[in-house]
Amino acid sequence: MSDFIIDRRTLLRSAALTGLALGGVALGAGSAAAAVTVPAIASCATWGARQPSDPLTVLPHKPVRILIHHTDTPNSTDYSQAHAYALARSIQNDHMDVNHWSDTGQHFTNTRGGYVLEGRHNSLSTLKGGTEIVRAAHCPGQNDIAIGIENEGNYMTVEPPAKLYSSLVTLCAYVCHQYGISPNDIQGHRDYIATDCPGDVLYKxxxxxxKDVAAKLGG
Known part of the structure; x- marks a missing residue:
């Protein structure tokens, strides 16, 4: 009978591994594994992106944080998918033709209608893989180690729409799950450079x- 006695530490470790195998999040002792929602993310091909002007670099390590941005564009009341795709193309054109970057600067774009889109090429495939990050251009010093998420609009004085905030929570939870990032490591653009981004209201x-991302992760 002694051969079948399992100590508490081994039992907890097995439960955590089972949770990961089922696509959940391994949580601490006394918690149950919680399934994480996989957001619908429109790929670059789906929204009609141009090809990058130069080869992009995929780095063989995980990001360590998420940086939240706002696009500083008008707070549109067009919440349609067509508008979301047009916004993504406009951002890419600006980043490539005005900033002279190789591609869209951020990894992902979140719109006021709650649509999430891939920004820089390879951001979606590396996120799904969970072990690499494509070098971006959203914040000096953070482009190799932080996932950049742009949120459509200007949030200096107004609240983001409920749909945008809800999709941001879901996206951040998925990014944290895939890369093992703590919700405590979700920060603002202004934490790393002198800028108003992501706006006073969104930053607060x-x-x-x-807290909401942690709840999505089950603890």
Whole structure:
């Protein structure tokens, strides 16, 4: 009978591994594994992106944080998918033709209608893989180690729409799950460079965003 006695540490470790095998999140002792929603993310091909002007670099390591941005564009009341795709093309054109970057600067774009789109090429495939990051151009010093998420609009004085905030929570939870990033490591663009981004109102919501993402992850 002694051969079949399993100590508590081994049992907890097995439960955690089972949770990961089922696509959940391995949580601490006393918690159950929680399934994480996989958001619908429109790929570059889906929204009609141009090809990058130069080869992009995929780095063989995981990002360590998420940086939240706002696009500083008008707070559109067009919440359609067509508008979301047009916004993505407009951002890419600006980043490539005005900033002279190789491609869209951020990894992902989140719209006021709640649509999430791949920004820089290879961002979606590396996120799904969970072990690499494509070098981006959203924040000096962070482009190799932080996932950049742009949120459509200007949030200096107004609240983001409920759909945008909800899709941001879901996206951040998935990114944290895939890369093993703590919700505490969701930060704002202004934490790393002198800028108003992501706007005073959205920046003040980051503590709540961390809590909501943690809840999505089950703890």
């Amino acid at each position: 919501k980051l503590p709540q965003l961390r």
